[in-house]
Amino acid sequence: MWRASLHAESIGGVTAIRLLLIAFLALTSVAVAAPERCACDSSRAASEGAANETFEPPGRWVASPLSDKMMARHLPADVESVAGITGSLGSQQGRAFYGGQRLLSALNPEISLTGDFAGWARVPQFPADSIPEVYGPGWGDRFYLREAEFHIVAPLDPYTRGKFFFGISGEGHFHLGEAYMEWVSLPGNLNLKVGKYRNQFGVLNRWHEHALPQVDRPLVFTSFLGEEGLSGMGISASWLLPRLWAHVNELTLEMISGGDGVSFAEEGGRDRVAVGRLKNYWDLSANAYLEVGLSGALGHNDPEGKLSTRLGGVDLTYKWVPADRALYRTFELRSEWLWSWRQTEQGRIKSWGGYVSVQNRFGARWWGGVRLDYSHLPVSAAETLKSGSVVLTYWQSEFVFLRLQLQRTLCTYGSDITKGILQIVWSMGPHKHEAY
Amino acid sequence: MGRMLKILCGMLALGLGLGVRVAVAGQLFVVSTLPDYAAIAQEVGGERVEVASIVRGNENPHFVLPKPSYARLLQRADLFITSGLDLELWAPTLIDGARNARILEGEPGYVAASYGVALLEVPTRAVDRSAGDIHLYGNPHFHTSPINAKKIAENILAGLQRIDPGSSAYYEARYRRFVSRIDSAMFGPELVRIVGGEKLSEMLLNGTLMDYLRTQEADGAKLIDKLGGWLREGFAFRGEKVIVYHKSWEYFCRDFGLVIVDYVEPKPGIPPTAKHVKEVVDEIQALGIRLLLVDNYYERNTPREIEARTGVKALFLPHMVGGEPEIRTVFDLYDCWVRRIRDALAAR
Structure with a gap:
């Protein structure tokens, strides 16, 4: 439909309309896809948490000194969910994860x-x-x-x-x-x-x-x-x-x-x-x-x-x-x-x-x-x-x-x-x- | 200068031509740092290997000159056996000088004898040299334990099988025979038959063996009565407090129940001082210690002085195979230690 409308527009107004449409489509697609991605990551984090006894992260993790309230203040909600800190993973609260990419001093x-x-x-x-x-x-x-x-x-x-x-x-x-x-x-x-x-x-x-x-x-x-x-x-x-x-x-x-x-x-x-x-x-x-x-x-x-x-x-x-x-x-x-x-x-x-x-x-x-x-x-x-x-x-x-x-x-x-x-x-x- | 470059290139070509290694058919050439590793390699490799060691039996393995002739030895080696720890810090110089890619770390011809050995005195915190000549990975004198000799043999077996897979069964058969001989010599054949060498070794390492033998029975008798071998002979000195010169007897003392009270060196690698010698003398007199163990490559004046002042027996022992002419195998070595310690205390 948007393709047809683009054809119908004059050359002068095409660019602005096209940009608006692209932006709209992009935003809606992210809004639709985001919950699925978060759910996927949460389930993966949960499974990692369940296997916590043997799981060794690539870097290191340490118990965060931040309280839950402080974490909530410092970490946006989507970051929390992606990192597996919130919700169903009660036993994982207080844990912050760090990647190993910046900790290569052993080399x-x-x-x-x-x-x-x-x-x-x-x-x-x-x-x-x-x-x-x-x-x-x-x-x-x-x-x-x-x-x-x-x-x-x-x-x-x-x-x-x-x-x-x-x-x-x-x-x-x-x-x-x-x-x-x-x-x-x-x-x-x-x-x-x-x-x-x-x-x-x-x-x-x-x-x-x-x-x-x-x-x-x-x-x-x-x-x-x-x-x-x-x-x-x-x-x-x-x-x-x-x-x-x-x-x-x-x-x-x-x-x-x-x-x-x-x-x-x-x-x-x-x-x-x-x-x-x-x-x-x-x-x-x-x-x-x-x-x-x-x-x-x-x-x-x-x-x-x-x-x-x-x-x-x-x-x-x-x-x-x-x-x-x-x-x-x-x-x-x-x-x-x-x-x-x-x-x-x-x-x-x-x-x-x-x-x-x-x-x-x-x-x-x-x-x-x-x-x-x-x-x-x-x-x-x-x-x-x-x-x-x-x-x-x-x-x-x-x-x-x-x-x-x-x-x-x-x-x-x-x-x-x-x-x-x-x-x-x-x-x-x-x-x-x-x-x- | 153009002529100079031509000369340089010519010499390069000549060197490359001369340097090509001529492969020798037949035996594998195995070089080890310590003679104990060589002796065990001979046990596992049999007539299919020729072995040589860099350190001599009466030489302090910490301090060895990395001479070019040793690099030449390694240049011909098919297999190089080292502790893999920070004992032979001179070894990398020789490996570099050898130009032998087969024996570089990680290559099939490189064996770290310590692999899988339960090391003692592994630092649990950051260390520095205020503690003397410390070892970062733990005490590297693990070859003084007959139990560890089996693990060393296992690592050598892995190395030999890797570079000579065609003889894999041959090496494995010899390895099993070596392990069986060590078990029998350590625990006595009857106890090994009843309990099994592996289980006995495991219990010895985790400190539960003696309780187990005293409480368990077989064929109507306590297992402790069926104990033979070096451990049986070692009953004569089990629990005995000793002074040692350097931290090189920990594994042997663990196996045979000797209790190390102090060292002649004030800290590892630091020569004895008058003040520390006085402290050792006081300890010997206070605790009634009867024995001072000294590797035979250390100076004798200080142990002799302590002996004269306290009446303790300073026992100078070969630390490795070849430390005395008649000690040609690890069996000779462990025999020698057990017998001489027993005899020295019996004479007190």
């Missing part, structure tokens, strides 16, 4: 926080920029929060995992340590990583500051790879190779944009740095192992990409941990050496450096250690740094340690210094550094 990632605090004194006082410092030039004798580092880790899906590590220094500077996702267990015994990460050049370059066996990184790393070591944004592939000459051979190949700002151009630049490491691992006995690694890095040291730097590295780790006394005794010898071939406008500079570190655990809580450093500067093989450190670490528990480090550094281009450093590291949450 939040694993979050940990590490605090790295230090205080130190040194003699003599000297111009701040005359020597590479543990915490960067310019820091005087004082207490310092090196970093409060957040660790966020979670599986992304059945195939990949995401990891974020970012820190805030005592001055409030934000620092993105690592942010990457990785595929584990790809075909071909391959693990793949993309994002920003610390490079697998040697052993300690990969480690975060709070996990180091001494307060500071060895001089060879700070001299050749900068205060924070070699890291960048790129892709990393790691293979567990078939057994070759060692019990375990693992090859890691990485490509990052930019570099450390010392041997290579600044991180984030358009130039790329290729990094590789071949790990060779032998079990010497049930209680001891030996690992020898060969590392290499290749890139440019100028933003224009004309001058190249090649780095070669050798690392060696021997560790003895008696299985039945692992909590009380450990001996570790580690040494890493690095060679640099740096191209400059004036010619090629060859320089090198390394360290030897010994750590001994002599109780459930005590570690003692020594580290000897020797390093050229990458821009001048004539300038050298030598350093000796003695370290004593007290583990209050698995998650808190205190460390005292005495360090004497000899420098051919500045003042020799002696430092005493107290470090305290604490960790909240599940994060653990799984070194072997």
